[in-house]
Amino acid sequence: MSKVSYYTAEGLKKLREELNYLKDIERPKASQAIAEARDKGDLSENAEYDAAKESQGLLELKIAKMEEVLANARLIDESQLDTSKVLVLSTVKLKNVANGMQMKYTLVAESEADLKTGKISVSSPIGKGLLGKSVGEIAEIQVPNGVMKMEILEISRD
Template sequence: MAEVAYYTKEGLEKLKEELQYLKTVGRANMSKAIAEARDKGDLSENAEYDAAKEAQGLHEAKISQMQEAVANARLLDESKLDLSKVLALSIVKIKNVKNGTVMSYQLVSETEADLKSGKISVTSPIAKGLLGKKVGETIEITVPAGKMEFEILEISR
């Protein structure tokens, strides 16, 4: 059974748009590549045809994977979420206790994660350490670089 993932409205729409693109334009491009390779002669000795068929198989696997992700996606109603503690979709302002650096992250699903825009996956070490915590708490989180201590300054949506 697949895992349920929680999405923002924008994230779910982006996922659906990408799936639609793969099913329409992507499939058409795959068919065209196979037809071009087929026209080049004997299929038993045609590496281009074999490569196009393999690419088509990978493309269909990706479509299947995305269809499963959409089927298991849940849209969170942000207006009903508890602001007193860190949850999925929370925007959390934290301070590194050691060097005083202040950072702000939104906790999102793995597919929506984008560090450049301040979105981290709820499955990342920092997000896992923050989940369920409240403003004012100081927590120690083990990250690949070692242990880090953070203070939660603010939680918002």
């Protein structure tokens, strides 16, 4: 059974672009590499041919997996999201109760997570700990070195 994934319009667009690149650019390159290797003679002793066939197989597997992800992708309607609780696409301002440090994260689908831009996955420990919480609540988040307590200061949609 396939897992449904939720994406923003931007994330879905990136996924489609990557799939189209693999199909339109990489697939013809792989076929060309096989044709060139085949032209070099005896296939039973042609390592270049074997490598090209294996590369094509891996590419086709990647394309098939991406098509499956795209088939199970759902676009999130941001206008319908509730801002009273932390959900996917919530931008959450947090304060670490232990050291008073403040941070801001946007919860996104796993495939769109990018810590450099402040986007964390809803399936990460912090993401799971924040889901469903409201402003003023303390989220106890299980991390590898124990339990981290984070106070939710603000929930918004950016």
